[in-house]
Structure formats: structure tokens, C-alpha cells
Amino acid sequence: MPLKRSWVASANSAETDFPLNNLPCGVFSTHRQDARCGVAIGEMILDCRRAEEAGLLFLPAGPLFAELSWNRLMAAGPEVWSALRARLTALLAEGAAERDHVEPLLIPMAEARLHLPLQVAEYTDFYAGRQHAFNVGTMLRGPENALPPNWLHIPIGYNGRASTVVVSGTEIRRPLGQTRAKDADKPVFGPSRRLDIELEVGAVVGTPSEMGRPLSVAEAQRMIFGYVLLNDWSARDIQAWEYQPLGPFQSKAFATTIGSWIVTAAALAEFAVDAPPPEVPLLPYLQEEAPGLYDIDLSVEMHPEGAAARIISRTNHRELYYSAAQQLAHHASSGCAMRTGDLLGSGTISGPEPENFGSLMELTWGGERPLQFTNGVKRTFIEDGDVLTLRGHAQGDGFRVGFGACSGRILPAVSFP
């Protein structure tokens, strides 16, 4: 599909993340306006609340934009999502008759503050990157036993903490926790010294499912409203000591940063690609007919305090082994009820080569190979003042469907107790 041209000039640039083909969903405020839903178009944001109030959106149900998140629209289901997308496309397209009514509802993105685009119901983090699982397993158990026995059969995941999912730009406090040195017989409590990122893409559940009713992969795919960039901040030293036998807990609970914009499944549809062929046959409830991954280029930029920022990793969403729809089907397989606003992290997306790895633990191989920056600055894990930024976009023919940035700066740990 070519670029859809808009009368918003900045949306027609080949460089913008937000052409008319995208229309991602965010929540913004300005110094004059309280927080509300908006859609990005070029360098502007369309105020959806005012558009709805002005009667421009023609939605079958409503009001859908009276609240501070996209959850109500998300709960309304795929037909309403399609109707909104079609209507917004018509309103913003080159030559739109309604331009004079719509133009006053555009706010420059530069004047807006962005908030969490959804109210996160629950947050689940998966582990669907084969290279990542292999890398981590190799460091822990050696290459022969790297993949856990269930890995090729189950899209493994664990429940994370929703209360600390924050929007891009939120400063992140270095976590405290229990750690135990390799040769020590007792743990200590203090700031994490192995603070890391995980480059992930989060799937946002739109329509809910009932308790006691499993979902097919096809049903699950129709329930996914869209995707966000997701940085699953991780304290590796806390994780190593706490995670047996019940999994990661405080090592992941202090913060998860998501991008400001939910890129809809509809906007990504033309970039869909098949997951790799399973290495062993999947059980029928996990078999996927439609392509469930996307050709999304992803990168991690690290900006250490006192040095120039640089890209430390480049990878792609298609490096995953399981799709979000497969993860969601597995999540509901026991009868677990899924809710509007559930956020499913993909798991760290590492590509095949060292420069494609999606965490510092992998990029520096457990801290053994420091990354080099200008001014002689080196990093193994994150130091105070460092800024980490994820970016992602799908490349179309003369345009791109992008996610904006997913960024966070690390603050020093608090003094406690």
C-alpha cells in the first residue's frame, strides 16, 4: 500500500512515524487542556474527545472518549475500531471536505505532554524470543541445555506488575533488593548493580474473554487492539537470587516503560509475517493460520551520562518464535479471563548476531564485554543518569508506520532503610 496523503503536511514526510497510514492512539494534555485521547498525525495530535463531542466521528456507541484512556474504545470491539479508523482516515485525507471542522482540533505534538495511553488491567510478560532464551540459558546452563524442555511447546510467560507500568519519559528509580554474591553465604540488601533493559513489543488486549472459556488463536488475534514498544527493566542481580522456584518478582516489579502510542493491529496488518516454522509440532490449540508477527525494525539507543548516545542494538519483531495471538490463546487456555487493557510483553527480542541482542546482559555477555562509547565511557549495565530509548517502525513504500520513542532515564536509588 502506498502513502495515504493527508492535508496535514507533516504527515506526508517519508521520515515521520505518523503518516495517515498509522493513526496511533495516545493520551495527551497541554497546559490549557486536561488529559484526553488523541491520534497522532505527522507532528500534530487530533483531539478525539473534541472530535467526538463535535459529532465528527459517527461512532455507533458512545461516548467512547469521555475517559482518560483508550480502554472504552478498546472494549467496544473490532467493528467499532474499524469504523473509527475509516472515519479518521476520511477526515484527515487530502481533500477532505471536513478539513475546516477538523483543523481546529489539531494540537502540535511539541506542546503536548503524553500520558499512559491505556489503563493497564494486568501485565503479563512472555519469553518468546528464541535467541534470547538460548542466550540466557547458555549463560546459566551451557549451550546444550540452554532451552528449557517446555520452551518449544509453551509460549512461557509470567504475571508481571501492572501498577508500575509507566509511559515513555518517566524517570526510573534504581531498585533496591536482595542479592547474593557468588561466593557469599548470605544475601545483602541494597541498590541493584546489574540494571538492564529488555527490548520488547507489548500487545494490548481490546475485547475481553470470559472466565472458563479458552480461546482459539484466531479468536485471540481478533481481540488484540494494537501494539506498543515495551522496556521490561530488569535487575539481573536481584533476579538471579529470587527467581527460583516461583519466577521473577521484585527484579521486574519496579518499572516497565511503554511507548506513548498504541499502533493498531489494523495499521500493522500489511506488515504481517508468519512466525518461523515450529521446530517441533505445536499442539493444535497453539497452531496459527494467519501470520501473527510483523516486520518491525527495532532499535535500542543508549545515552550514557557523559558520552554521546548511540544505537547498541538493532533487531526485528519477526525474530520472535510465538506471536501475541498464540500467547493470548495460551494465557486463556486454562480458563483465565482476559480483560480490556491487559498488556502482554512479547519477551526480549534478540536477533541472531550479537549486535541484534535485546538486553545488556546479552550484549555484554553477562557483563564480560563492556560496550564502548565516546570519551572512553564504557558500560556493562546501566549507571545512574543513563537514558535508554527503544524505537521501532515498519517500513512501507515511501512511508513508515512508527511507534515513537520509548525512553527512560535512571535516577539514583533512594536511601533505605
Place this chain on the structure above:
Amino acid sequence: MPLKRSWVASANSAETDFPLNNLPCGVFSTHRQDARCGVAIGEMILDCRRAEEAGLLFLPAGPLFAELSWNRLMAAGPEVWSALRARLTALLAEGAAERDHVEPLLIPMAEARLHLPLQVAEYTDFYAGRQHAFNVGTMLRGPENALPPNWLHIPIGYNGRASTVVVSGTEIRRPLGQTRAKDADKPVFGPSRRLDIELEVGAVVGTPSEMGRPLSVAEAQRMIFGYVLLNDWSARDIQAWEYQPLGPFQSKAFATTIGSWIVTAAALAEFAVDAPPPEVPLLPYLQEEAPGLYDIDLSVEMHPEGAAARIISRTNHRELYYSAAQQLAHHASSGCAMRTGDLLGSGTISGPEPENFGSLMELTWGGERPLQFTNGVKRTFIEDGDVLTLRGHAQGDGFRVGFGACSGRILPAVSFP
């Protein structure tokens, strides 16, 4: 403290769970009235919404009972909790001047349907029963390596699923899932064959904490509004195959049943007991000054289809190693924000002897020693149609502070796919 006498005659019985000393918090509806907050008193429920509307409660903030859960009151903090408790005690005490105004606001419990008393923000399940951890570890790894190395240092827990926390009386659908037989090289998908309970007590977080700010144990204790009975239904066969390396997921996600009544920390205060002395010194952030466990007698009744019900286990809350305040302090230690309505499961509470074990896996030692019932009925794990009921109460001098029942019947698995 002796029985506080009430003008509600049924509240003065030594047998009732709900004397004036208790005043637990629930949500009820009748065929005439929609769901609302109420307090149990003997065989009656006091309608808190109508009491507030009638101006009887004298609360400093409000309205606190306009919603369908206790969350708003819980968020109001310990001073408001105390004020409410004092006022309700005065209104319901023998000789209360307001009796004529209050009596019309009482509804017979027998005519009420009970709902979830709180809106569960997030659900965390801990593993704080020493005997339970030892039993499970012994079955998995032998008695020498039964306790994980971190167990005596960390109140281990994992995030559970809040969307499937249901109230006592809700029928539970047998979960489906992946399991792998011991000698098989591939998993299968189907109904769990090792469906189990876990006898727990859940702590309900009242006041929230900020992201990035750890909590002392004393602060954490003041944030706990009350306690509920909690049955952490578990599919042992799904759990065994899925739980490495990220912990329990679908094996626990299908359902968690809580009792209908939140017994407040204030009502339990006189039954507080110290946790056992730590076997190794705890890190300072986990050291507890005030007693954090309670002398609560707990039981599990099993009613297999086709046989008579009987008690299969008796234990006590004081068998735990860590208190809910210690768990909450650990939960916030990384900077994890805690929210009004967070529910913290204690972990399975097993006492020292086999008849004190809090799960069927322990009671039948992995299915090796079936339980015997009338009519020659035997059980290792739960079969369809069986009803499991937890009960608990603290015994005072001539009265008891009880939790009511926490009950669930198992329905056959759905056919899927």
C-alpha cells in the same frame, strides 16, 4: 476482651462468626436491592450505603459507600477505618440510642447474595508456610534440599491473576492445560487430572504506596485493611510442566476463591501472635517489631460427590513463617507501587502433622495415600462435583471472630478445541 453484646440477638451467640467484636466487610444484594457494602452482625447484614445516606456514620470523608466495593473506604486510611468501626460498634451495641434508626437497615443474611467484597487491584501469591515449602520441596528434591536457598531470607512470592479472583460459592470450571507424563517425550493438552486446593489467608491492602518508595514492615502493617480466607486452586500436573523457569502461570490462573467477608485487622488485633523466631537472621528491612500473625484456627472440608463431607485438615495462621506485613514490605522493596485492593495470598498454611497439611498434594503425599470417605469413596485430587470449603475463626472468651465459609464446587472441563 469479652464478648461485646449487641441488640442484634443472633450476634451474641458463642457460635456465630459475626459478633459485634467482628464487623467484617462484605458486598451483598437481595432480590429487591442492587449490590452494596454491608457489615455482618450475627445472622444479619447492616446496609452501609443506606446507613451512610441516613447520616448515621459520621465519617469525615464521603460518600464512601456509593460504589460496589469496599475500595473507597479502604483507600481512606486507618483513621477513617477506626472511626467507622467505633461508630458501627456504638450503633449496634446493646442499649444503643439509635437502634430504631438502624434496625430497618438490617437484612437477613439468608436473603442476601454475597459478592466480591473488594475490587482486586492485583493479586500476589506468597509461599510463606515453612511446612508446606518443606513438603513440596521434599517431594520434588528430597528432604535435604527441600527448602530453596533463598527461602529463609525472602518471603518468596509471584504475581497471580486478579481477573479470576471470585467470591465463595462461585462454581469453578476444571482447567485445561498442557501436561507431560513422566515417561513421555511430548506434552498433551486436556483437562487437569491433579486439581488441588491451597488453604491460605489473603491480606487486603487498604492504603496505597508510591512507586519508587520502599516500605518498612511497620508502615506495611498499617496499610493492611483486613484478611480473607483464600483458596488458591492449583492444577498440579499443569504446574509441574510449566513452572520452570518463570514460575506458576496457567496452573493457578483459572481461579482463586476468596471468602465473602473481609475480617478487619482491627477485629483480629487481640489475636495477634509473633511469627516464629527466624532460623537465620532476617535482613533489617524484613525485621518485624509488632506481632504479625494471628491465632486463627483454619480447616478444610471436602465433600466428594456421593459421600459425606468431612474435615480433611486443621491448621492455624500462626504456622506461617512470614507475616503479611513482611510480605508487603518485601513486595514494595524494589520500589513497586502498592495499590488499594491488592490481595496478598499468604501461601499454603500447613501445620506440622499430616492432618494439618493445607493441600491435597501434601495430604495424599503426591497422590500416593488416598483420603477415605463414606460409601467407600476415595480421593487423591479433586473430582468433578466435589465441593471444597475453607473455614476459619479466632477463638475469644465466649465468642469467636470468624470468616464465614470459602467454598467452591468443581464443574467438568469444557470441550476444547
